[in-house]
Amino acid sequence: MLERKLSYMIISLILMLSLSFTAFAADGRTAGTDSRAYANAVVEKELGGTTNFNTYDHYIIGVVDINKIEPLSLGGGYVIVDMGANELILDEEGDDLRVYEKDQIFYGKDTPEAYEVFVSQDMQTWESLGEGLGTDEFDLADSKLNWARYVKIEDRETTTTGREPGSDIDAVEALHFGEEPKSAVPVPSTPGFTVVFSLLAFVGLIFLEKKK
Numbered sequence: 001m002l003e004r005k006l007s008y009m010i011i012s013l014i015l016m017l018s019l020s021f022t023a024f025a026a027d028g029r030t031a032g033t034d035s036r037a038y039a040n041a042v043v044e045k046e047l048g049g050t051t052n053f054n055t056y057d058h059y060i061i062g063v064v065d066i067n068k069i070e071p072l073s074l075g076g077g078y079v080i081v082d083m084g085a086n087e088l089i090l091d092e093e094g095d096d097l098r099v100y101e102k103d104q105i106f107y108g109k110d111t112p113e114a115y116e117v118f119v120s121q122d123m124q125t126w127e128s129l130g131e132g133l134g135t136d137e138f139d140l141a142d143s144k145l146n147w148a149r150y151v152k153i154e155d156r157e158t159t160t161t162g163r164e165p166g167s168d169i170d171a172v173e174a175l176h177f178g179e180e181p182k183s184a185v186p187v188p189s190t191p192g193f194t195v196v197f198s199l200l201a202f203v204g205l206i207f208l209e210k211k212k
């Protein structure tokens with residue numbers, strides 16, 4: 001009896017501890033675990049700071065690892081990432097994009113720093129989604145785009161000194177992602193259909209002719 005009571009106590013203690021850990025690590029928000037939703041590659045970057053320790057592309061690529069925080073420090077510069085050809089950011093209900101910047105609220109360390117986020121479908125035309133401070137969310141509805149593939153993050157800090165100068169971007173996650181949405185205006189598929197139908201009719205005719 002006592003043994004059973006003891007094991008119940010231990011189990012509830014473990015549960016309580018694990019729950020409080022999750023809440024602390026993510027401040028109510030939780031980082032997604034699907035790697036497809038995150039940035040795939042760095043397309044272009046210009047980082048500031050001669051003593052900048054955080055200059056590796058893979059620091060901003062892939063999922064958030066709260067136990068091993070390795071952000072890309074912009075040092076007053078910028079970075080452009082590719083989310084992936086079929087892993088586009090889609091405009092759905094609410095915020096569609098989250099930029100993870102090493103800050104007190106989400107990571108429990110470091111002061112939040114400011115940056116501006118731009119999105120593009122083709123790397124030619126860019127639309128601003130506004131400024132972020134620390135780990136922040138953005139809505140594609142604030143732009144003219146209903147999907148985007150590239151994300152440009154421009155530092156709004158001007159610090160170039162120290163090991164982690166300027167904004168420290170750990171990851172870029174699409175909260176809604178997928179393939180390019182089908183056009184809202186239905187495109188008639190008659191040309192393709194006509195070609196296939198004519199071909200079938202032609203083959204049928206030859207077949208009939210042969211049979212005669």
Ligand SMILES: [Ca+2]
Nearest residue numbers: 036038083084
């Ligand atoms: Ca991706």
Ligand SMILES: [Ca+2]
Nearest residue numbers: 091092094140
């Ligand atoms: Ca949205």
Ligand SMILES: [Ca+2]
Nearest residue numbers: 164165166168
């Ligand atoms: Ca910093």
